[in-house]
Amino acid sequence: MFAYTVKRLIQMVVVLWAVSVIVFLMMSFTGDPVFMVIPIDSSDAEIEQARRILGLDRSLTEQYFIFLGNLLQGDFGTSYVFRQPAIDLILERLPATMEIVVVAMVIATTIAIPLGVYAGANPGKPLSRLIMSGSLLGISLPGFWVGMMLIYFFAVEWRIFPSSGRGDTVEVFGVPTSLLTADGWSHVLLPAITLSVGTLAILLRITRAGMMEVSRQDYMKFARAKGVSRRGVLYGHGLRNGLIPVVTIFGLQLGDLIAFATITETIFGWPGMGKLLVDSIYRADRPVIVVYLMLVALIFVVINFLIDILYTMIDPRITVK
């Protein structure tokens, strides 16, 4: 186990390094950031000076090593627009994003798993067919459009929920959260529901497939023959094994939710790091985009690592290699 953890940690470092190279290369193709810091009508001498300050007069390789060196020292660059360290801007907004991602995940899981278990345990029943058609519709919907429809009905027509912003927040251990105030919840609900739709549909389908797979196993039949109730077999024997694929997908979905949070936050004016990314793309605020991608890459490799560990805990038959 220890050797495995060390090996995985090395892999994670390699992945992050690869991401830093790709991000750096792609970013160096996009326009000239010099005009982000100085006015377009600056003189040639001023442009030259700004280039030197930004380090753009050096070769690409040199620039990369400076960039990497700064990253390793915890210097992630300064936003061209806010004139603040890019990492601070993102970390400030991270809790808001995590809030809707977590609420969306909770909504998706609590609805998807029971429905998926039902549809997997009772294939062919009308209700199961309805659930499956609904889930197929769920993966065919553009998520942002669902958000707009929710805004139209709940905010514009019926005026039940606000359409944008984060609402009142309370500080918990220095981190502001909307999840402890009624006003905060009324702001969280619509974005979280929007975000949860796709994940809900996918988790449901995976749960169903997993349950159908296990219900064919001999130990299920044996448990029934032994006299365990249908419900007991389903939840005691079936669920644990049927959920193994769900755990894998869970990790991938967490990543997808963070990615789709960019759109959801844009629609709902939610002050998270996804909206910051989209705004930074519009403003060509290169340092912020780079830090966002590096941070998200870090989050993803950590999630993947945790999922693999969790995997061996749920299913002792799987051993790490």
Next chain:
Amino acid sequence: MMQAFLASQFFFNWRRNLSAIIGSVIIAIFIVIVAFGPLMVAQDPYDLTQLNLLDSYKPPVWLPGGDPRYLLGTDGQGRDVLASIIYGTRVSALIGIAAMLCSCLIGTSLGLLAGFYGGRLDAIIMRIADLQLSFPSMLIALFLMSAVGTGVDKVLIALTAVGWVVYARTVRGSTLGEIEKEYVQAARVAGLTNAKIIRRHVLPNVLTPLIVIATVQVGTFILIEASLSFLGVGVPITQPSLGLLIKNGFDVLFSGLWWTSVFPGLMIMAMVFGINLFGDFLRDELNPRLK
């Protein structure tokens, strides 16, 4: 040919599968829209001489103030919503299909090379694929678009860059299985060149699993393109896709002008739903093991 198809197991199962039939009908309708769409509507929504500002923001025909000339209402420039949806559907569908073809071509080629030759080439291709799969497609596409700028060709590049991986992995896996088989050994003994063995012998035998992937991918691509265009980093405003139409509609949604964004959204939903229904049927047919 036709008779053989009508007598096939595939057709037999298709006829008995309601969702497969619904999916096929939806796809057929969309093919007609894409092929003949501009002939079906009176207005070319991007010919400014045909627009009349006096007709702007008309609601759909069944609401008070509706105009029989504009079935689904008009937008802020007096553009017929139905006409712009039909033009937008063409953009969305063609981008989805073209990006799928590019991904399939590149992914399959790389998969064949990786599986057939193995070694360092295989290692490099597969490490890139692994790296890419640990990130959501949407985020990679968004990042690429932010780097290369907007445009239909740029969207195609971004979608292909995220789409090739799944083909490469699948094809590599089946190629590894195929090259062990006797017919490939026989071809080698017969003195065929590697290029010929790959093209004539391995390729035809690794294609079947790709059909399902390709079908479903068109739907996925349509959704990703819509998201990119919604964020303003996808297609240009001169060639709006359904996603961009929804974005334009979003700006006026708060004034209660819902029809400019609701209908394009329903259109995407119908198109992708049809593709997914048919894709599900294909999966059951082509991989009976998973049924």
